[in-house]
């Protein structure tokens with residue numbers, strides 16, 4: 001099946017006389033006829049549902065659809081993108097471990113690694129993702145457990161050289177985790193380029209309508225844990241909390257997702273509500289069609305902005321003279337996404353004046369929505385920082401993040417044109 005078809009038909013596959021639309025299994029628990037059968041589920045001897053904190057049929061159907069669209073082997077949903085990235089890393093990197101991550105990643109992921117996971121004993125080295133292989137190699141340590149980057153960085157719109165990252169990670173015997181939130185599987189499937197594990201904030205394009213916060217982890221099943229057994233004892237030595245099961249031996253290609261479900265979901269509990277997964281499933285059905293329009297509209301708006309005398313700079317990899325245009329053509333030949341960032345001539349004040357005069361475009365924290373969204377990190381998400389601190393954090397005080405929706409692009413351009421008059 002091609003991607004558009006998978007988006008519609010993968011996941012929930014009704015039998016004769018069953019509901020065509022994915023049912024919402026709004027049930028915390030599942031009933032069994034014998035105590036023996038229930039016991040086997042707890043021992044992971046048998047597949048089946050017993051408690052929705054671990055698994056739920058609605059959530060699993062949507063995870064299966066996304067896994068198929070990403071070309072993965074096994075997948076799971078989480079209650080947010082933050083939970084997805086945390087689980088994806090923590091599943092193989094505990095206290096004493098180290099992560100090599102691109103420094104250009106989403107602020108939430110940057111904090112997760114540099115503040116919260118640091119407190120948990122996980123060390124991180126941030127690298128410039130465009131640095132040479134030698135420079136990136138130098139960031140690796142004896143205790144490095146994984147490499148992390150974003151297909152398209154939020155909000156700077158840099159394109160990750162996934163093949164380069166994958167070959168560096170594999171040379172060091174660790175998997176590459178790629179956050180594919182902005183590109184979505186409609187425009188890029190990182191597993192095809194060598195990524196081992198893919199994560200998503202499904203809150204963005206996958207949902208597509210700003211309705212539910214959610215996340216997903218998809219494992220390719222390609223990383224051979226047993227051949228790096230000493231690095232990943234959580235997968236390659238017995239788990240006492242499951243009667244001595246060794247995940248990599250017992251579950252093979254499903255080991256990573258089984259461990260993340262059986263241990264992390266069990267103990268940390270970040271499951272999405274089945275209702276949110278139902279909404280997510282409806283969103284995914286139209287994802288490939290929506291992404292085409294997001295990209296078309298964004299290219300029109302980006303071209304307009306680029307030629308406007310008040311615009312100092314713009315980053316949109318769809319533009320032919322963008323630094324990442326060639327990389328985008330390689331990894332995302334059908335387009336990147338609807339998000340771009342730009343700066344107006346002047347300073348913070350010009351950005352605020354422009355935004356305050358927009359009528360149609362919404363000032364919101366959100367991105368990657370059917371509705372066009374705009375945000376000025378220096379006066380919103382990063383407002384506690386001085387200009388100096390902003391620069392240190394790599395946030396240009398003039399940076400405006402614009403996420404182009406599904407409206408008619410001429411209406412968006414008119415709105416921007418009016419607001420730029422002030």
Ligand SMILES: *Cc1c(COP(=O)(O)O)cnc(C)c1O
Pocket residue numbers: 080081082083085106108109150154179181182200201202203204213214215
């Ligand atoms: C939004 C976002 C996240 C965090 O996801 P939430 O669903 O908000 O928790 C992670 N990575 C990227 C690239 C994002 O854009």
